Amino acid sequence: MTKLIVMKQMMTLSGISTRTTNTEEMGSNGRLPQLWEDYFQKNIGAQPEVVDPHLIYALYTDYESDATGAYTVLIGHELNNNGVQAKTQLKRAVVPESTYMVFTTRKGPGFEVVAEAWGVIWEYFNQPQEEERSYTGDFEVYDSRDLDPSNTEVKIYIAIK
Template sequence: MHTDLIVKPGVSLAGIAVRTTNAVETGGNGRLSGLWNDYFASGVAERLQGNHAHLIYALYTDYESDATGAYTVLIGHERGDVPVPSGLAQAEIPESKFLVFKTKKGPVYEVVAQAWQEIWAFFEQSTIERAYTGDYELYDGRSFDPAAAEVDIYIAVK
């Protein structure tokens, strides 16, 4: 898996969110697939009228501890200059150093799940430490093909 180290400025997001754990997600009662379904049914991008509306963020934030604890996932977009519509959650991606992992090309649910497995294994072996301040998957809605997706995953590091 290809990785790059970059520094990115902070970003304000709005969208829909759910709290979960990796144990819940791998145990058959995962909430993330339902969150994605709700995102596509909700018209979040149209409601926000934000900057770069074609970019879809899946932000992992508010970590309880580390990869074993609870965290919040927000699927949404960069906030625009208009007030955030009621019913949408807000979150910040703080300015950070990120390791960027690029998935293989393939069915989105398969390649993203496989990439996260590889990311966890990478950090078990690496001297680089995760910051747990806000990690995210970035999708480009202009060219998104769920059957042949290639996704960048940004992991905040110390």
């Protein structure tokens, strides 16, 4: 898995969300598979104010504490901040400007490579590092133009101090 450090400007995302914990997601009560199913059924990328509808974001935000506490996941798209705000029942979230450590997964089955990557990320930040997570908003980016479920490559952005 490759990683690099980048600075990203603030962005606004819109989509559907749920609140969960890593413990729930590792058990049989995980909410994320249903959230992904709902995302695809509701055609979230068809919003008129979406920027680059082929880029799908899974934002991890509103952390209760750290990787062990509750957090909110929003699956959706970046919005054009200059556009008129459409009346929608979708949730909105602002991802603050931040420095990110970007982890790129290997290519493989989507859920497998993402779960594997998060394991590497948690292990990395559990060791003494120069970088420290800020828990202000982490996100995965999927490019639907290349979204072969059996050969997916995902970029995971971890906000650091």
